[in-house]
Amino acid sequence: MIVDDTTAPTYLNLMAYEGCPYFDNNYEISSYVEFLDSLIDHAEDVKELRRAGIxxxxxxxDEEVAELFNIISKDLVAHTSIYTSLRAEIEKHYKKCKTWFAMACNTYFSNPWSIIAFIAASVALLLAFILVCRFPLSR
Known part of the structure; x- marks a missing residue:
């Protein structure tokens, strides 16, 4: 999806046309914009979607894109059940341990020094545990 200067007027016009009382519809455009707004709250969300090629x-x-979707999605009449299965799949994907591990690696182990510090702390705790078990403190 390409977001440029024509995105906001295009979606607003499509949603206005969709709201006309002359035909029966399921508010697909409004639901799509609502779904995009649920995905995009902050600039970090836009960055992730750009990185994924979406x-x-x-x-x-990225802040302008996040603000754009927050503005155009105000007061929408959306048919939220259209994207229920897609939302469930996204939630299922994010609940996996793989995602948590990847987030931990990117957040805490992006620097080689943090990896070395983690290994050193783990070895120190292991050695302390072995020493306490081998030579218990007597009172």
Whole structure:
């Protein structure tokens, strides 16, 4: 999805047309914009979507894209059940240990010194445990 200067007017016009009383619809465009807004809250979310190749930011900063979706999704009449199965799959994916491990690696072990410190602390705790078990403190 390419986000540029025409994204907001395009979606707003489509949602206005969708809201016309002359035809019966399920509010697919409004539901899609609502779904995108649920995915994009902050600039970090935009960065993740860009990194995954889902979104291409031609607007400027990631903050502008996040603000754009927060603005155009106000007061929407969305049919939220359209994306229920997709939301369930996303939740299922994020609940996996693989994701937690990847987040921990990216957050805490992105620096080689933090890996070395973790290994050193683990060895020190293991040695302290062995010494306490081997030579118990007597009173």
């Amino acid at each position: 979104l291409r930011n031609c607007l400027g900063s």
